[in-house]
Amino acid sequence: MGRGLDLQAEGVILPAVKAKGRSRKPVLTARTADRHALYEIAVQTPDDEVKFFDRVYRGLNGRMPRVLREDFCATAAISQSWVKRGEDRVAFSIDLDPAPLAWAREKRLAQLTESQRERVHLVEGNVLHPPRIGKVDVVSAGNFSWWVFKERGILREYFAKVRKALAPGGVFVLDLMGGTQSSELLKERRRCAGFTYEWEQHAFNAVTHEFTCFINFLFRDGTRMDRAFRYDWRWWSIPEARELLMEAGFKNATVYWEGDDDKGGGNGMYRPTDKGESCMCHVTYIVAHG
Structure with a gap:
C-alpha cells in the first residue's frame, strides 16, 4: 500500500478523453479509465516493496535474492520491478484470475526489455497448488491478499506450502492491516492524479471476522466506478x-512496524519490533523464515 505508480512514466497510457477549452490534459472518466491502471497508481509501490525484500533478505543472508514468487500477483507489478533490479533475477507471478494476468501481459510486460520479459513467468493457478518451479528466495503475499483464506486449517496449509517452496535462507513476506479503525465500516478517500481513490470497508462480522471491502474510483466529471474491486476476506490479527x-514450521515470524513521520502518518521505514503502539490504522509486514 502506498503512493502508487507513475504509469505514464512506465509507458502505460491511461485511456482518456480530452478536456474542452484550452486545457489539453487527459481527463479520466468512469467510461474511459482502466481499473487495473488506477489500482496500480492508487495502491501499489512495487519499487519500495522490492527494496524491502532485498533489505530483509540481505540482512539475514549477506547476499541478494535472485528468485521471487509473487503470490496473488494481479498485474504482476512487483515482478516487473524485481527483474529490473538485476540481470539474473527471475519472477514467478501467480494468480487465479486470468483477467489481470492478461492485462499484465499486454500492458506491463510489453514495456520490459526482451531479457526482462523472458524472466517474468505469469502463471494462472492456485497458490495452494503452486507450479513446480524449484525453490525460490522470496515469496510475497501483498495487499492483504492472503486474507482470502478464512479457515485456520487452510491458511496454515498455505503457509506450510510456502515454507516448502523456499530455498535455504528464503523469506516469506506478507502484510496486514490493523488498528482501531481497521474493522470499522467506513469510506476513506485520497486524491490521485486525475481521480479520487475510495477505500470502502463495507461489512464486518465481529463473530467470524468475515470482512467485505470495495475499491471505488471517482472522477472529476462526476462519474464513478463503484466496486471496481471487491474483497471477501477474514480479518486476521x-x-x-x-x-x-x-x-506451519517457520522458526521465526518477525513483525516490521512502520515509523512515525511526526505528522500522524507513517514514514515508509519498517523496522523489526516486538511492540506496536495502539493507533487507528497501521499496515505491517511479517517476515517469516527458518
Whole structure:
C-alpha cells in the first residue's frame, strides 16, 4: 500500500478523453479509465516493496535474492520491478484470475526489455497448488491478499506450502492491516492524479471476522466506478498470523512496524519490533523464515 505508480512514466497510457477549452490534459472518466491502471497508481509501490525484500533478505543472508514468487500477483507489478533490479533475477507471478494476468501481459510486460520479459513467468493457478518451479528466495503475499483464506486449517496449509517452496535462507513476506479503525465500516478517500481513490470497508462480522471491502474510483466529471474491486476476506490479527506461521514450521515470524513521520502518518521505514503502539490504522509486514 502506498503512493502508487507513475504509469505514464512506465509507458502505460491511461485511456482518456480530452478536456474542452484550452486545457489539453487527459481527463479520466468512469467510461474511459482502466481499473487495473488506477489500482496500480492508487495502491501499489512495487519499487519500495522490492527494496524491502532485498533489505530483509540481505540482512539475514549477506547476499541478494535472485528468485521471487509473487503470490496473488494481479498485474504482476512487483515482478516487473524485481527483474529490473538485476540481470539474473527471475519472477514467478501467480494468480487465479486470468483477467489481470492478461492485462499484465499486454500492458506491463510489453514495456520490459526482451531479457526482462523472458524472466517474468505469469502463471494462472492456485497458490495452494503452486507450479513446480524449484525453490525460490522470496515469496510475497501483498495487499492483504492472503486474507482470502478464512479457515485456520487452510491458511496454515498455505503457509506450510510456502515454507516448502523456499530455498535455504528464503523469506516469506506478507502484510496486514490493523488498528482501531481497521474493522470499522467506513469510506476513506485520497486524491490521485486525475481521480479520487475510495477505500470502502463495507461489512464486518465481529463473530467470524468475515470482512467485505470495495475499491471505488471517482472522477472529476462526476462519474464513478463503484466496486471496481471487491474483497471477501477474514480479518486476521498479527498474533494469529504469527502463531499459524510457527505452526506451519517457520522458526521465526518477525513483525516490521512502520515509523512515525511526526505528522500522524507513517514514514515508509519498517523496522523489526516486538511492540506496536495502539493507533487507528497501521499496515505491517511479517517476515517469516527458518
